[in-house]
Amino acid sequence: MRGDICMKALIERFIEEDLSGYIEFLPEIEARAVVTVRENGVISGISDAIAVFEYFGVSARTWFEDGNRITKGDLILEAEGDARGILKAERLSLNILGRMSGIATLTARFVERAGGVKIAGTRKTTPGFRIFEKRAIIAGGGDPHRFNLADMVMIKENHISLFGLERAIELGKQASFTKKVEVEVSAPEDAVRAAELGADVIMFDNMPPDKIRETMAMLEARGLRDHILFEASGGITLENITEYAESGVDIISVGAITHHAPWLDFSLKIV
Structure with missing residues (x-):
């Protein structure tokens, strides 16, 4: 439980950093978005990316778990809800996925050669x-x-x-x-x-x-x-x-x- 609270606090801090001074200008509208990957690798950070969407009241689902191999073009997750929430979550969730999956992918390459x-x-x-x-x-x-x-x-x-x-x-x-x-x-x-x-x-x-x-x-x-x-x-x-x-x-x-x-x-x- 304490670990979950810690992770939520960290994500909230990242959100504050990204949205400080954010100007609301879009009207409320329902939308659906998909996240895809543009290169092969090993995924990490999927639960954290979903947590960012859910923080903004956007429902998200995935078919992957951390450590899974992913291939260029794979649909990683779907998100549905208020378009404003999707756009608020977009950059932070992709940053987390990109950084963590990059580390997981390089680690896997070292492991394979070791x-x-x-x-x-x-x-x-x-x-x-x-x-x-x-x-x-x-x-x-x-x-x-x-x-x-x-x-x-x-x-x-x-x-x-x-x-x-x-x-x-x-x-x-x-x-x-x-x-x-x-x-x-x-x-x-x-x-x-x-x-x-x-x-x-x-x-x-x-x-x-x-x-x-x-x-x-x-x-x-x-x-x-x-x-x-x-x-x-x-x-x-x-x-x-x-x-x-x-x-x-x-x-x-x-x-x-x-x-x-x-x-x-x-x-x-x-x-």
């Missing part, structure tokens, strides 16, 4: 829109990773610069028994040391695939591979994702699935 290795998002998201972008990642078959700083103890380069690796991990483990401790490393010896100090997750930051493969072999030889998750991150693209997936890691986190995702193109027409 060969079973989990694809995860990052916190490189649009301020205020993170919850929608994380849901879009899920729709595309990915893992949302951390939603905020409290979801996991993440020890990054700056933490290590401040306290040193051993002390940073010690402090991280004191935070809460419920939180996993993830350590970012950029050298093989740091990965070995983090594993010896009890890290739950080790992230290879901007390490090339061949170096990760060597490090994984080193960890295996020392009996440090089991019970630790290994993650690759930094500079990962559709062109090199296969190499990273074959390096032995369990997770590949990709900021590009949010900050480089092109929007999917949707159109609304009054019929």
Whole structure:
């Protein structure tokens, strides 16, 4: 219930942003509109788009769910009601569909090339829109990773610069028994040391695939591979994702699935 209230509040904030200063000039008239997609992809944000129409008293229906594949020309939803409500809802609903479906589509492309290795998002998201972008990642078959700083103890380069690796991990483990401790490393010896100090997750930051493969072999030889998750991150693209997936890691986190995702193109027409 609280989640529904939160989503409604966010949508109301988006509506206020879009309609602030709106001038009412059309008379009331009943109309029907259809939303279609102009390119292939994976849909996300359909329930949110419908919620925008319903906010304005317009009934809307769809034949799709988040995560469904869609094809150029597909009729995504129909809306019926006061034409003024349809036009008020038009831009915001299409923006939500376009942004979320673009992320879901790009995520799905990474997932397809990862060969079973989990694809995860990052916190490189649009301020205020993170919850929608994380849901879009899920729709595309990915893992949302951390939603905020409290979801996991993440020890990054700056933490290590401040306290040193051993002390940073010690402090991280004191935070809460419920939180996993993830350590970012950029050298093989740091990965070995983090594993010896009890890290739950080790992230290879901007390490090339061949170096990760060597490090994984080193960890295996020392009996440090089991019970630790290994993650690759930094500079990962559709062109090199296969190499990273074959390096032995369990997770590949990709900021590009949010900050480089092109929007999917949707159109609304009054019929």
